[in-house]
Amino acid sequence: MGIVSPGFFGRRRRDDPALPPGQYLTESFPVLSAGPTPRIGPDEWEFTITTETGQVHRWSWDEFLALPQEDVTEDIHCVTSWSKLGTTWRGVSLDTLFESVESDCEFTMAHSYGGYTTNVPLEDLLGGKAWIAHEFDGAALEPEHGGPARLLVPHLYFWKSAKWVRGLELLRQDEPGFWESNGYHMYGDPWREERYW
Amino acid sequence: MRTGWNVAEVIGVTQETPTARTLRLRLPGLAGHRAGQHVDVRLSAPDGYTAVRSYSVASAWPGDELDLTVEELSDGEVSPYLVHQVAVGDRLEVRGPVGGWFVWDPADPSPVQLIAGGSGVVPLMAMLRAHATADPRSPGAAAPFRLLYSVRSPAAVYYRAELDALARSPLVDVTLVYTREAPPGSRRPPGRLEAPALAASTLTPAENPAVFVCGATAFVETVADWLIEAGHSASRIKTERYGGTGTSPGTRP
Amino acid sequence: MTGDLDRYDYLDGNAAAGPLSEIFAIDVLSARGRCAACGRTDAMATARLLPHSHGLLLRCPGCSAILLRLVDTGHSVCLDLHGLSFLELRRQQNGSQPNPPQPT
Ligand SMILES: Cc1cc2nc3c(=O)[nH]c(=O)nc-3n(C[C@H](O)[C@H](O)[C@H](O)COP(=O)(O)OP(=O)(O)OC[C@H]3O[C@@H](n4cnc5c(N)ncnc54)[C@H](O)[C@@H]3O)c2cc1C
Numbered sequence: 001m002g003i004v005s006p007g008f009f010g011r012r013r014r015d016d017p018a019l020p021p022g023q024y025l026t027e028s029f030p031v032l033s034a035g036p037t038p039r040i041g042p043d044e045w046e047f048t049i050t051t052e053t054g055q056v057h058r059w060s061w062d063e064f065l066a067l068p069q070e071d072v073t074e075d076i077h078c079v080t081s082w083s084k085l086g087t088t089w090r091g092v093s094l095d096t097l098f099e100s101v102e103s104d105c106e107f108t109m110a111h112s113y114g115g116y117t118t119n120v121p122l123e124d125l126l127g128g129k130a131w132i133a134h135e136f137d138g139a140a141l142e143p144e145h146g147g148p149a150r151l152l153v154p155h156l157y158f159w160k161s162a163k164w165v166r167g168l169e170l171l172r173q174d175e176p177g178f179w180e181s182n183g184y185h186m187y188g189d190p191w192r193e194e195r196y197w
Numbered sequence: 198m199r200t201g202w203n204v205a206e207v208i209g210v211t212q213e214t215p216t217a218r219t220l221r222l223r224l225p226g227l228a229g230h231r232a233g234q235h236v237d238v239r240l241s242a243p244d245g246y247t248a249v250r251s252y253s254v255a256s257a258w259p260g261d262e263l264d265l266t267v268e269e270l271s272d273g274e275v276s277p278y279l280v281h282q283v284a285v286g287d288r289l290e291v292r293g294p295v296g297g298w299f300v301w302d303p304a305d306p307s308p309v310q311l312i313a314g315g316s317g318v319v320p321l322m323a324m325l326r327a328h329a330t331a332d333p334r335s336p337g338a339a340a341p342f343r344l345l346y347s348v349r350s351p352a353a354v355y356y357r358a359e360l361d362a363l364a365r366s367p368l369v370d371v372t373l374v375y376t377r378e379a380p381p382g383s384r385r386p387p388g389r390l391e392a393p394a395l396a397a398s399t400l401t402p403a404e405n406p407a408v409f410v411c412g413a414t415a416f417v418e419t420v421a422d423w424l425i426e427a428g429h430s431a432s433r434i435k436t437e438r439y440g441g442t443g444t445s446p447g448t449r450p
Numbered sequence: 451m452t453g454d455l456d457r458y459d460y461l462d463g464n465a466a467a468g469p470l471s472e473i474f475a476i477d478v479l480s481a482r483g484r485c486a487a488c489g490r491t492d493a494m495a496t497a498r499l500l501p502h503s504h505g506l507l508l509r510c511p512g513c514s515a516i517l518l519r520l521v522d523t524g525h526s527v528c529l530d531l532h533g534l535s536f537l538e539l540r541r542q543q544n545g546s547q548p549n550p551p552q553p554t
């Protein structure tokens with residue numbers, strides 16, 4: 001199956017060693033809408049980390065912005081096969097957010113405004129590998145791309161970088177999130193093409 | 198029945214307007230389809246990249262041939278290829294025709310109101326064609342059909358000659374609304390379709406027509422709202438949104 | 451401007467007829483389904499289909515809850531119907547209609 005359409009190359013290109021297998025470069029930033037875009041104002045926004053004992057660590061928008069900020073440049077890889085190289089973000093490292101958190105858990109579930117969930121192992125969030133980002137390309141993150149703030153875990157497929165993130169829940173055992181419960185891989189390493197179960 | 202992707206051969210191409218082209222495909226084994234259905238077309242690049250888009254079927258004949266009419270979106274990925282690159286003899290992967298909802302059923306005697314924005318006229322043309330060639334004994338063959346077709350300019354009208362010919366039938370009425378450029382001497386200056394004009398040139402709620410609305414998502418959204426405000430029952434209105442923000446006939450600048 | 455985009459960036463459920471035709475023998479989109487969240491009951495074709503999503507998602511036009519979720523993993527198709535509390539599939543009507551496509 002699969003006949004080649006002569007002269008068709010698509011909008012995406014595969015000409016870069018920074019591309020994981022099966023990925024194509026895109027210049028634009030496609031909006032993947034799984035649902036209506038939640039609109040959350042800074043006064044209602046908060047971010048929480050909830051431990052296995054039920055302890056809740058909470059940051060208001062102002063408290064969150066008062067934390068040390070990092071500027072990062074990362075390649076992002078969407079499971080729908082587009083990749084975007086050298087994207088620039090500003091946000092708070094999860095190392096900073098986890099400084100005061102006591103937990104024995106190895107797994108987390110990210111929860112978003114609007115109900116989306118995705119699971120990420122804790123060790124993938126720590127060690128300078130993940131952020132709660134609130135700026136993209138020098139401007140406030142637009143609601144379409146997950147603003148006011150989204151999780152950014154660039155070394156995993158981009159569905160793990162939950163848009164409109166509102167909290168992380170620590171879990172003793174790995175549990176599937178929204179897409180992981182319906183066909184998508186529990187871990188999602190783009191270099192090993194962990195797209196589906 | 199075999200479903201999934203099948204290979205169609207392009208057996209004809211016709212320039213419909215400066216920006217749209219009709220492709221005639223032969224899909225071996227196909228035995229007709231229902232008026233209003235669409236196909237999915239899949240293009241594959243040499244590196245394995247694929248892109249899939251939906252296109253309504255414009256034709257309404259029984260055999261294994263289909264017409265698609267594709268409007269070029271200049272920044273689009275698939276439509277420029279279908280409008281400029283594809284040539285007779287090329288093969289395309291096609292799934293369908295599919296869809297059992299946005300279809301006209303010749304067994305339905307209801308009057309029919311068709312409302313098209315731009316390329317949204319394609320599946321409505323299939324319905325007009327199916328109506329014109331319907332078995333005279335089928336209840337729908339005698340149903341009145343009205344088409345309201347909102348289009349940028351005279352040059353952008355699809356199927357011009359055939360629409361004129363169809364409109365000669367006492368059962369068929371075709372109204373064109375020009376949004377940017379009207380033909381010389383036309384009574385209505387160019388401009389967006391508005392709710393009063395829509396009400397004036399469509400079948401009334403009292404006639405209880407089956408209504409089919411098709412076009413860019415914003416167009417369909419606005420027209421469907423107006424129809425409901427005018428008293429049409431939501432259950433009588435079937436819509437086919439083509440996507441894109443396009444241009445809404447009202448409200449939006 | 452973003453609000454508008456939001457409002458207009460979706461298709462009718464009917465646009466999902468192609469992928470759904472690969473797994474259902476009957477046109478599911480003409481079936482009447484009841485939203486488990488708000489109780490709205492209408493043809494599945496009237497649901498909202500959000501394009502560019504990771505999988506195919508049909509949402510209730512009344513309350514935007516997910517009615518149907520489909521992910522094609524290549525080796526399997528995962529279907530989540532927990533948003534539907536009821537589905538009425540009609541048998542093919544006889545007569546009047548041309549045969550469904552039967553490509554060889
Ligand atoms: C059921 C169904 C039937 C369809 N039938 C037809 C048909 O008969 N003829 C036809 O020409 N098209 C039809 N379409 C639209 C078609 O599937 C493609 O969306 C269209 O050809 C654009 O594809 P593209 O790859 O060129 O553009 P893309 O690369 O997908 O998009 C390019 C840009 O155009 C915008 N855009 C996408 N679609 C539209 C639109 N309809 N109007 C305005 N802006 C848009 C996008 O947001 C994007 O910014 C149909 C769509 C559906 C769902």
Ligand SMILES: [Zn+2]
Pocket residue numbers: 485486487488489490510511512513514515
């Ligand atoms: Zn609902």
